[in-house]
Amino acid sequence: MTALHSSRRPWVGVPACHREMGGHWQHATPSRYMTALAEGAGVRPVLIPPLADALDAEGWLERLDGLLVPGSPSNVQPALYGGGAAPEGELEDPDRDATTLPLIRAALARGLPVLAICRGLQEMNVALGGTLHGRLHLLEGRDDHRGQGSTSAERYRMRHEVAAEGLLRQVTGQARFLVNSVHMQGVDRVAPGLAVEALAPDGTVEALRPEAATGFQLAVQWHPEWRFHEDAPSTALFRAFGAACQGTAP
16 A cells, blocks of 8 residues: 555545535535445545546545445436537536546456446446436436435435445345435446346336456445435445455455
8 A cells, every 4th residue: 555544444545526516616525425435334425626637537536445426416428428419518528527437447357346326327338338318307207216305315315225236235235225316317228247136117227237357346326325224225235345456345
């Protein structure tokens, strides 16, 4: 390990978003991800700024024990997966896209532990050559997976069940469990080399894992960070990710 590792508590990088707040451009991500990493995974989280042109992905990853790719209000640019122009008014974050996609590819290639959440799952799929649906709720036979309600508690409440397999089932110890649902985009064509680890009742892809992964590399469409301290599958996910970053995962 490098000099950054002053103790054995692992360091986990979290790519930030580039967004305007209060008239100023900020590099930020919701604090709940950092709390879940610190308290649920037992790691030290550090923000990675979305400076695509100046990003040294390998340099960052050499100094990190893991990568968490968080959710975001913005959507992955359709042009990155052959989807044409985005609908007018859609929130995008080109700087984040240009930062996270190279980071994900490099982290997976290095065998670094990776946990990707919501937008992070979509980014992993796009990074490896998959495509997305821009509006799941407009597809015939699909449910409306967008967050619903006037408060955060309502928007992030448990909405539907997922059927889990593979690493996800192994980590959570459950074949079926409830998750929240706060997304508009979703997986269309699964990228080559990615395996589906969970589906929603309407067929929406809820979890992906690189087929060649020998360690913890997992993407989930829901938000386990929201109730990581009280929801058993969410608790298990962060504990397993932390153990992988520590180098003690099974």
